[in-house]
Amino acid sequence: MSTETQRKRIEAKIGPSILNANLADLGAECEKLMKAGADYLHLDVMDGHFVPNITFGHPVVKCLRRQIGGKPFFDMHMMVAEPEKWIVPMYDAGADQYTFHIEATRDAAACVRKIKENQMKVGIGIKPKTPIDVVLPFIKDVDVILIMTVEPGFGGQKFMSEMMPKVRSLRKEFPYLDIEVDGGVGPETIIECADAGANMIVSGTAVIQADDQQSVIKYMKDTVHAAINKQ
Numbered sequence: 627m628s629t630e631t632q633r634k635r636i637e638a639k640i641g642p643s644i645l646n647a648n649l650a651d652l653g654a655e656c657e658k659l660m661k662a663g664a665d666y667l668h669l670d671v672m673d674g675h676f677v678p679n680i681t682f683g684h685p686v687v688k689c690l691r692r693q694i695g696g697k698p699f700f701d702m703h704m705m706v707a708e709p710e711k712w713i714v715p716m717y718d719a720g721a722d723q724y725t726f727h728i729e730a731t732r733d734a735a736a737c738v739r740k741i742k743e744n745q746m747k748v749g750i751g752i753k754p755k756t757p758i759d760v761v762l763p764f765i766k767d768v769d770v771i772l773i774m775t776v777e778p779g780f781g782g783q784k785f786m787s788e789m790m791p792k793v794r795s796l797r798k799e800f801p802y803l804d805i806e807v808d809g810g811v812g813p814e815t816i817i818e819c820a821d822a823g824a825n826m827i828v829s830g831t832a833v834i835q836a837d838d839q840q841s842v843i844k845y846m847k848d849t850v851h852a853a854i855n856k857q
């Protein structure tokens with residue numbers, strides 16, 4: 627199979643992060659995003675230990691799952707210490723994908739196994755200072771690698787272009803892998819992400835604050851789609 631054909635097998639997907647949305651009206655915010663063309667919902671879970679902030683946990687995810695129609699894909703970004711602890715509760719709550727940070731666990735392999743046993747897709751995330759090499763031994767066993775493009779913990783931070791070599795090197799070696807970027811991504815920075823080879827795009831503030839969420843999502847999706855077809 628030619629490289630071009632392989633590349634075409636990756637899909638461009640946009641997953642808005644609801645971190646900076648109105649969390650008191652999360653169900654409506656999520657439904658609005660799905661109507662605007664989101665491919666999935668990126669749900670940021672923070673525990674005040676792994677990152678200096680707290681958001682929500684599995685009880686909220688469970689309510690969201692019950693409330694929102696159309697069974698949207700829930701991509702859990704677990705910015706928590708001891709990520710092993712929440713795998714079963716998150717599965718029970720209706721999560722579809724469980725991304726943990728490799729910096730947060732002593733046994734990433736066990737974490738990967740447990741997520742799979744609980745029938746969720748598996749993601750491993752790395753913070754900006756973590757080199758890409760640490761995830762290489764796990765790539766064959768995971769569905770997605772998340773490259774943070776800000777320090778995890780807060781929405782609305784500045785995109786770190788210097789993370790793009792990580793994306794680029796991963797894409798070069800793994801043409802089929804889902805590579806997700808998260809932090810400061812929006813219409814101004816999407817081109818860098820797309821050119822480097824990211825295909826799963828998390829975008830918080832840029833989508834949430836947009837007057838026309840639909841066109842922002844479409845623009846980013848078209849940009850990534852074009853880059854996939856070009857590479």
Ligand code: DX5
Pocket residue numbers: 643645646668670703776777778779780781782783808809810811828829830831832
């Ligand atoms: C940061 C979170 C991100 C981020 C996305 O810790 O994981 O999902 O808030 O929001 P923006 O796009 O505003 O950086």
Ligand code: ZN
Pocket residue numbers: 643668669670703808828
């Ligand atoms: Zn996130």
